[in-house]
Amino acid sequence: MPSSSAPLNDDRVTRRTNELNPVPEKVSVKGMSDTDRLAALFVESSRNTVLTWLLVAVLGAGLLGGGLLERYEAVLLSAVAIAVIVAPVIAFRDPTMLPPWYFVALICLPILWDAFVPRPLTTAIVPSLALATLGLLLAVELHRFTTLRLVPWFAVTLTVLFTLAMGGLLNILRWSADVLFGTTFLLDGRTQDAINAAVMIELVFVTFAGILAGGLFYLYFRAADSRSDSAMVAPPVSGSNAADVDGVVLSDRLGFSVRRQTQLVRFMQIVLVVVLLYGVWTLQVPVATNAALALAITFIPAVLERDYHIAIEPGLALWVASAVFFHALGTAGLYDAIAPYDHLTHTLSATVVAAAGYAAIRAIHLHDSVVHLPRWAMFAFTLVFVLAMGVVWEILEFVVDQGALALGMEPILAQHGIDDTIVDMLFNTVGALLVATWGTVYLTEVSESLANELERRFDVGDAER
Incomplete structure (x- = not known):
């Protein structure tokens, strides 16, 4: 997967220059x-x-x-x-x-x-x-x-x-x-x-x-x-306290080549196709549905990079693919066979959700000259985002579970009592803490390219600020 890090260098310099020299805030029609x-x-x-x-x-x-x-x-x-x-x-x-x-x-x-x-x-x-x-x-x-x-x-x-x-x-x-x-x-x-x-x-x-x-x-x-x-009324804040972090390319830290990382993603996609066909052949709707959704999600990083110019290097693509891959394998039988397996998948999935939340929030910080998010705020907002998305996910599981039971069908998502729900939310929090503490350095390029896309979409360039 090609990397789009090079075109971002000029934008990154321009953006940080603007942060060190704050511009006047946008003023409403009422003054x-x-x-x-x-x-x-x-x-x-x-x-x-x-x-x-x-x-x-x-x-x-x-x-x-x-x-x-x-x-x-x-x-x-x-x-x-x-x-x-x-x-x-x-x-x-x-x-x-x-x-x-x-x-x-x-x-x-x-x-x-x-x-x-x-x-x-x-x-x-x-x-x-x-x-x-x-x-x-x-x-x-x-x-x-x-x-x-x-x-x-x-x-x-x-x-x-x-x-x-x-x-x-x-x-x-x-x-x-x-x-x-x-x-x-x-x-x-x-x-x-x-x-x-x-x-x-x-x-x-x-x-x-x-x-x-x-x-x-x-x-x-x-x-x-x-x-x-x-x-x-809050006084203006110098951009010197901006929530900037020095970026690190995840692919360089994994210990094996970018080519191997891309091959591993392709391998996971092939396995997901096999799981999908197995679910269809055996008429197991939950297995087939989860495999199909997981397979679709593995292509999202490539689509974001191709159509929206958001830099998703192979290490991040592997991160996303691993989360949905292990979840799909769980629905195929590993959730029942290995008790702690559910905890692993929830933690891994939560890290992806936390990464998406952090990248989006930091992109807003970079895109809008008025919004200023210090590092402690980025940490707190990442945790809040994952906890909130965990609530939404548990509600979705509950609705799907109860709806399937009412229709006499096997649910594609299921809950197994309050202990299962709360423990899932606890491991979601663990995943959020991991990303908020150690994972943000791997998301710098993503958030910067997302901020560039926001500027392009809303016709707000650095020169206009």
Whole structure:
């Protein structure tokens, strides 16, 4: 597979020059820059100040009540909410520096319910809306008080991903507490499948709430005007702190030639064709379907490089092919024959998802002169992305599994109880940590060529910036 690294050198130099000499931010028709518009989340009025402080007092009551009643989730969320809400007040020593009271009220509702009402909420929509609101406040404050710089659409997108990720993480923590300390947050005597179904339905509501919150927040920022508090407007950041890493070609680190790497990908494709034919011959729909999908995915790197000029060197193509190859072999029998095999494939697949997420996020960082993502933010966003995509994948598995059972068919994707689901999500996190910690150096060229493609598609060149 030909490498397209050479044409990127000039673009890389130009882009880094622009990062070291920041250009003026894009300004909206209302006279506010994209980053200034995030400050609209904080309003300055006596009415808002009084109502918000009353709600903070309510959160304090929820914190105490949750502690007395041993409602630990309410205690945790109350403490985090209070810290996030009052952080600007402490930073500026200004008691009026507060978010809108109705956002704080939304955060209060599920916390108070969990602290004082014995009957849980019917769905996870309201708690997830509260979590999304908390995530947005946190993103805006990180934007203001750190070197992170966001624009509204990107902050909203991250908020949606954050909501899904936290929905998955909360269930991981509940399950872990049950296994390690004998609590009954999830493992309360019901069957594995019953608990898993309840968790999946909860995650469906979490996903719906995250998307709903994202839409509402986007409309809120679109309507933002001069009401923004100038103190919350983030100062410009020097490009010297940009999330640049020195690229390393993965093919050079694998210990065998590029030609052998390409041959190995071809070998995997041939084996997948054999598995596909075997599935068709034996009428095993799951085997045939998974092999066909895996085979199609192995050609995606070549298509991206040919049609979109995104540099995918052979080592990365082998990485992608290996993930789907081992999954397809698992559906052909290895999942049942070798117990830990599922953990291997989930970890490997998660590394590919993490790589895609990192490359996309860094491409936005390189493409948009306003967005600035320091390395700690890239690390955190990669983890959030994988956790969120893990939730989406588990929901997809659940829907396919239940749909096939309802139709009397063998599912092409299946779940095997809550333990299986949570352990899968744990190994997804392991894969994300591996990429976020050690794998990003292999994705530099991909993200740079993706940024070039974004500029070409949207007719935004470096000269125009």
